[in-house]
Amino acid sequence: MASHDERCASCAIRHQAICGALSDEELTALNAIAHFRKVRAGQTVMADSEPSSFFGNVLSGAVKLTKMMPDGRQQIVGLLFPSDFLGRAFSPDAPYYAEAASDVELCTFPRTEFERLLKAFPTLEHRLLEHTLDELDASREWMLLLGRKNAEEKVASFLVMIARRARNVGCAGSGNLDFARFALPLSRAETADYLGLTIETVSRQITRLRARGLISLEKGRTFVVPSIRALAQVAEPNGTRLD
Numbered sequence: 407m408a409s410h411d412e413r414c415a416s417c418a419i420r421h422q423a424i425c426g427a428l429s430d431e432e433l434t435a436l437n438a439i440a441h442f443r444k445v446r447a448g449q450t451v452m453a454d455s456e457p458s459s460f461f462g463n464v465l466s467g468a469v470k471l472t473k474m475m476p477d478g479r480q481q482i483v484g485l486l487f488p489s490d491f492l493g494r495a496f497s498p499d500a501p502y503y504a505e506a507a508s509d510v511e512l513c514t515f516p517r518t519e520f521e522r523l524l525k526a527f528p529t530l531e532h533r534l535l536e537h538t539l540d541e542l543d544a545s546r547e548w549m550l551l552l553g554r555k556n557a558e559e560k561v562a563s564f565l566v567m568i569a570r571r572a573r574n575v576g577c578a579g580s581g582n583l584d585f586a587r588f589a590l591p592l593s594r595a596e597t598a599d600y601l602g603l604t605i606e607t608v609s610r611q612i613t614r615l616r617a618r619g620l621i622s623l624e625k626g627r628t629f630v631v632p633s634i635r636a637l638a639q640v641a642e643p644n645g646t647r648l649d
Contacts, residue, residue, distance in 0.1 A: 417513075422489035423463045424533040432527045439519040445506040451492065454503035460514045461493035467510035468591035471502045482600040484545070485591060487571045491537045495521060507591040552602050560601045561611040562641035565621060569631045584634050590627040615640070 417423075425436055443462070445451055452458050454474055464486050471484040483502060486492055492512065494501045515523075524531045551563050569586035590597070598605045615621045620637045622630045631637055 417465065419463070419465060419489040423513075424491055424530065424537055425463070427533055428527070428529055432523075432530055435523055435527070436515070436530070439515050439523070441514045441516075443512045443514050445510045445512065447506050447508050447510075449506050450504070451506060451510070451512070452500040452502070452504040454501075455499050457498055458493060458500040459517055461491065461495065461517065461520050462512040462514035464488050464490045464492060465511040465513055468507040469510055470505045470507040470592070470596070472505070473502055482592075482596060484541075484548075485600075487568075490541075491534065493517075495524060495534060507596075508589065557603055557607050558611050558614065559641055560603060561597075561608060562615065562620075562637055564597065564601060565615075565629060565631065566634060566638050566641045569629075569634050569637070573634070586629075586631045586634055587624075588629055590629055593627075 425433060428436065441460075445467075447467075451469055454472070466488055469486040469490075469492060470482060471486065472480045472482050474480055480503070485507065486504075492504060524534065551560055555563065568588055568590070572586045572588040573583060592600060594605050594608055598608045601608065612621070612623075615637070616623065619632070620640065622632070624630060
């Protein structure tokens with residue numbers, strides 16, 4: 407089993423995660439409390455409104471975030487991909503229900519020790535703030551998508567978002583930065599829930615995008631996007647960018 411230092415040195419998402427700008431001293435302190443964890447698809451990572459004992463960076467896979475409504479219905483409110491931060495610092499309870507949408511690898515940090523490091527190292531605290539603000543910006547963009555975009559734009563935006571994330575962490579499957587191949591982390595039903603559409607509408611829009619040559623499907627849920635730029639023209643007709 408590789409040591410924390412060895413894992414960190416070879417980590418594909420290190421420079422995009424909260425540890426990306428840390429000094430050697432800060433990185434060593436963070437590594438000292440880090441734990442590597444694997445979670446199988448469908449398993450719970452955090453429970454909504456229950457005490458959470460850890461935070462973490464997503465190393466691989468995707469985590470689905472949901473909120474429970476009073477009548478028992480659930481709404482998908484977000485997806486976390488490699489380099490995203492999981493958890494809410496300085497709050498005793500988890501703000502959402504987190505479930506592994508695919509097999510997931512996490513680098514986790516115990517709550518108490520991590521919050522102590524945030525106070526000791528301003529650079530780490532600043533990186534966490536940057537990630538929090540990025541997440542806030544993404545949430546506002548998603549509000550725009552849900553409120554103003556039509557069905558075609560919603561489905562295209564969703565696929566562009568995942569394609570760009572796959573490309574940014576080096577998982578696009580090609581040296582061509584305009585190309586992406588990725589496994590969709592949600593089922594058709596979950597995708598429809600996330601986008602505020604019906605399953606039939608999602609399937610119809612995917613069929614249309616395939617017919618136009620903007621996407622293709624391989625085995626399972628694997629999507630191929632020959633040109634992210636071309637798909638983005640459908641997703642972002644007014645220049646809005648969903649990263």
